[in-house]
Amino acid sequence: MHAVRNIRLCTKDCICLFVCPTGATDTENGQIDASKCLDGCRLCVHACPSHAIFLLPRAYATQQKKSGKTVDALRELAKSKARQEKLAQDLADTTDDPLVKQLATALVRSNRILQEDLHRESGFMLPQASITKDFLMEQLEKNTEDKSFPKEAVQRLLELL
Amino acid sequence: MEEDMREMSPEELGAVCSNLSKTCEKQMRQEEADLLGELSAYYRKQAPKQKTKKSKEKSESSFKVLAALIEQDLTQGYEKANKTIQDEHDRGAQRSLVWGEKATKFLKSLLTRYEKQGNALLENTSVYVCDICGFVYVGTEPPEVCPVCKVPSFKILPIRKEAP
Ligand code: SF4
Ligand code: SF4
Ligand SMILES: [Fe+2]
Numbered sequence: 317m318h319a320v321r322n323i324r325l326c327t328k329d330c331i332c333l334f335v336c337p338t339g340a341t342d343t344e345n346g347q348i349d350a351s352k353c354l355d356g357c358r359l360c361v362h363a364c365p366s367h368a369i370f371l372l373p374r375a376y377a378t379q380q381k382k383s384g385k386t387v388d389a390l391r392e393l394a395k396s397k398a399r400q401e402k403l404a405q406d407l408a409d410t411t412d413d414p415l416v417k418q419l420a421t422a423l424v425r426s427n428r429i430l431q432e433d434l435h436r437e438s439g440f441m442l443p444q445a446s447i448t449k450d451f452l453m454e455q456l457e458k459n460t461e462d463k464s465f466p467k468e469a470v471q472r473l474l475e476l477l
Numbered sequence: 478m479e480e481d482m483r484e485m486s487p488e489e490l491g492a493v494c495s496n497l498s499k500t501c502e503k504q505m506r507q508e509e510a511d512l513l514g515e516l517s518a519y520y521r522k523q524a525p526k527q528k529t530k531k532s533k534e535k536s537e538s539s540f541k542v543l544a545a546l547i548e549q550d551l552t553q554g555y556e557k558a559n560k561t562i563q564d565e566h567d568r569g570a571q572r573s574l575v576w577g578e579k580a581t582k583f584l585k586s587l588l589t590r591y592e593k594q595g596n597a598l599l600e601n602t603s604v605y606v607c608d609i610c611g612f613v614y615v616g617t618e619p620p621e622v623c624p625v626c627k628v629p630s631f632k633i634l635p636i637r638k639e640a641p
Contacts, residue, residue: 386565389561396554400546403546411530414641416596418636426611428495433576433610443497448497
């Protein structure tokens with residue numbers, strides 16, 4: 317685990333610079349140097365008066381199991397939100413009216429976020445979970461014919477995750 | 478899982494990927510986030526693009542269809558889903574339904590107001606979308622915390638208005 321600074325919360329009190337045994341907290345870009353951070357040391361986390369530092373885990377817990385019924389219910393709603401996203405996108409693409417376009421774009425974004433949340437709770441919580449790998453492999457197989465499919469990106473993801 | 482994945486539209490597949498991309502960003506895995514972003518952009522391009530310009534009447538009818546789908550989500554979709562998961566003790570799924578239903582209710586009231594007032598509703602003001610739950614807000618300043626998910630206002634982002 318290494319320390320990460322939440323730049324939004326950091327009030328530049330510098331206590332983390334004074335306690336870090338390796339100088340990892342003193343950098344030109346405001347972020348902590350992960351390569352210098354001692355695994356699980358936590359000194360800066362406890363010292364920061366603004367609670368601006370946390371430890372980023374290297375590994376995550378196994379995902380909670382989702383029942384088939386729950387998955388189906390959430391995916392069905394996501395399907396409806398996807399239809400609305402598409403409709404709103406078509407509207408945003410084809411209108412000449414900037415106000416209509418603005419509202420339609422807001423609806424596109426809203427429906428996308430609603431879908432993302434439903435998918436998250438339907439099992440796509442952790443990118444590291446096996447459901448993600450299955451999904452990526454399936455997409456890779458399904459799109460072998462399609463030259464515009466970002467095959468390398470998916471293969472790289474399968475290596476990384 | 479395989480079966481219903483095959484039935485997913487480009488928007489659905491894209492949303493699975495953009496969701497995972499956001500999670501990678503939270504985990505500070507920028508390379509993975511970018512790759513998943515690339516994949517979700519691919520699905521965005523897969524969706525057939527509408528080109529013919531829409532008249533005012535056409536866009537009004539699009540808003541009507543959207544309002545009808547929102548109504549259907551509220552009267553059927555969420556109710557059915559809530560019932561289905563009632564005995565599952567899945568608080569996460571429950572949370573997603575509670576937030577989604579609230580955000581959808583706000584969408585309904587927004588489209589109702591738009592139907593009555595038309596563009597006057599949007600003139601000289603701004604439109605915001607909560608980046609966490611999808612809550613849409615019309616007003617000059619976003620609320621201090623999101624009324625749906627309670628995230629602070631810096632996560633409630635403006636939608637740019639293009640020059641006519
Ligand atoms: S101690 Fe906390 S507030 Fe001060 S510089 Fe470090 S992270 Fe920022
Ligand atoms: S956890 Fe320890 S080593 Fe890592 S940045 Fe904080 S003080 Fe330095
Ligand atoms: Fe929100």
